[in-house]
Amino acid sequence: MNTPAIHRVALVTGGSGGIGRVAAERLARDGFAVAVQYAGNRAKAEETVAAINAAGGRALAVGGDVADEDAMSTAFDTVRSAFGGIDVVVNTAGIMILAPVETLDLADLDRMHRTNIRGTFVVNQQAARTVRPGGAVVNFSTSVVRTQLPTYGAYVASKAAVEAMTLVLARELRGRDITVNAVAPGPTATPLFLQGKDEETVDRFAKATPLERLGRPEDIAETVAFLAGPARWINGQVIYANGGLA
Template sequence: MTSTQTRVAIVTGASGGIGRVVAERLAADGMSVLVHYSGNQARADETVAAITEAGGIASAFRADVADETAVAAMFDAAEQRYGGIDVVVHTAGIMLLSPLAELNLDDLDRMHRTNIRGTFVVDQQAARRVRTGGAIINFSTSVTKIALPTYTAYAATKGAVDAITLILARELRGRDITVNAVAPGPTATPLYLDGKEQSVIDRMAAMSPLERLGEPKDIAEAVAFLAGPARWINGQVIYANGGVI
């Protein structure tokens, strides 16, 4: 990759929440961004519009992250539209909460398909296509360490993401491609806040020495660091949680 070449990023799950803010941040850093979504085209179009109105370059693409054919088509689209791929940020995932003893195993299978298989499928294409000097950034969770009740199955899927991340970094030896994961703590997104009583939100905010929930922009800052200047951070899980653990 030459110094004058515009970098290209694919951001999965970029139609809302943390993914949207990550897409906007990478675009603001000068990258052309392929905005992935799985179902809500209107929200994906809003992300694209926000980026283009701010002077950036973006377009949307729909795909099931666990479908290898659809994901390959998404990577094809990024290469055709922008000339190559330098950064892949995989934020897409689902979270279904229940105590282990009460968990509906269909929910476990759904999370396994999206969170584990989806990460594997996206990373497989990324490993084959990201250009020299690029970065692959998966999304884990701080709950693997905080160990909150009801998060058993979700945290288990993200533990698998950690393993995929650490081993893929070593498998890409000699390619000058970094592979890391960002593990957010409690973050004020609609997904996180939905259905929670204020007392629960306040308690979670108090867990951090900074005494607040994270904001999507806090997580995007960590992603931008790993996607850009952080070339000596590789094979790591970065806990972006304000010091909760």
């Protein structure tokens, strides 16, 4: 039996869990061959790969720290060797540490900014060198850049940098038929969001949107699929996928 030709290829960082995993599976259903990047949890990444392959898709796992340029260069090369090229890069990898500005441990600030800012920059640099014409880069911000909740200061600072980077890269890729956008989720029921929050806090976040529920990873994955596929006239934008949160 002949192996079907691969027409489009996506690399999803942070694809071993949460929004990243659901986005990887969503893109696979759209016919993408998907590379699932992970930093420390290879087993979870392999679970995602196995689920995609079991559903009739094609996937592989690639490891490495997104902030390490050598590791990411190797990861991108591995994907290109396996699938013939890269058309879409979705950068969901990120960490969130919450504390008031007054008391935040600066080591946590450095750790968060290494992954969220440097990591995004490294991945975007590789994407700019690699993504084929007709492709897309999708970064991840947060709706808290707009809502400005207490204790989110350092995290929001890192994501505001991601937004700025996204808008600049879209313009730097002029003439190459590559779109660059960011998705800014609102409260979404992922382990990252739910960690450390009691039921009352979670309910308050759910009621904050006109739809009166938390977002689901599937909601965000639909936005990613739109930007990765048919949304060729959306470029250099931040899409607030948050159910109408102000």
